[in-house]
Amino acid sequence: MSLSIAGCGAAPTSSTRAPSESDASASGEASASSESDSSSSAATSAATASSSGSEDTSGAETTSATTDGRRVLVGGRVAGGGRLDLELEDGFITAVGVFDGATLEGAEVIDVTGKWLCPAFIDSHVHLAYLPVASSLAARGVAAAVDLAAPLPFLERLPTRPRVLASGPMVTAVAGYPTLGWGANGYGIECADATAAVAAVDLVVSAGAAVVKLPITNPPTLDPVALAAATARAHEHGLKVVTHALEDKHVQLARAAGVDVLGHTPVLPLEPATATGWGGRAVVTTLAAFGASQATLDNLGALRDAGATILYGTDLGNSQDAGIQAAELAAMMTAGLDGAAILAAGTLTPASYWGLDTLGSLEVGKAASVLVLDEDPVSAPMTLSAPAMVFMDGELLP
């Protein structure tokens, strides 16, 4: 179905309301919504609702020549829960709840009856210097991304949308990964020893890095002393350390060095003790980019069972689909994550983990970065890969 967008500022004589047929369904939705509202998900804050829901939206059938800069999304439902209207103003969510006519008056009303709402996504593993598709990524619903290897100058010209937390070059060994392959042109800083690795961390931090990336591979790779020293230095700077470690022995080295995040789900089988040992740390999924083998899927399940923090990520650049990737969502489902877990891995969990405080939930004060979806992502997570509408900081992206 198509969505109705009424009251655009460019059409000063237009109604602020959607056509009457959607009014009928919107008010029917409102009158039936009181039970589900009371149980709506934790993503909403009842305390900030601007009305109780006892009054349906038909009271808003006013027309106005101009809007006051507010947008309201009316008639949708929150992922996994009940009816939720959102007010967006100056780039932020300014009210949530079930709105009455007073809230709608003067606002640009966007009827999303029959649709579902969730926060915009965070991709915790991309390469936007390697594959410069930032605008496409945002347009398909990704509000923030963690860029895990780029030449140093990239740190000075980060995309603004999506918001990017970037590592800059990996801190690696002389001739280490990825300097002899895809990352030959500045994607790694080659370090001979611990002193050089610490200096490299200082260099990327001074250039603006928000995270540090240390690959751990077969030789040449940084030795355990250098890994531990570089990790400690990053932590002194207040930054988390992500590794590229694809097999058991390298995950063990990462653990010993104090690394925080596996930038990929390892692709070779992990020993149970290795997975358990990673329980208090984090892993970025990147299942589809590596073919989603059974061993990889099993590793993600084992890490999750161990209590590891699961972060949705695609390795965009290695993978090519600039958006919330259907292949990654499908692989996460195959690995045993349900819709709620997938949604968390792409929204609230990474927002909290990376300190992206304005993202991750639909609450007053959060960024107005919102996905409008055809289905409930909790029961049908694949709908995330093709949002019906994407709002970023209150702006409806084309």
Ligand SMILES: [Zn+2]
């Ligand atoms: Zn990568």
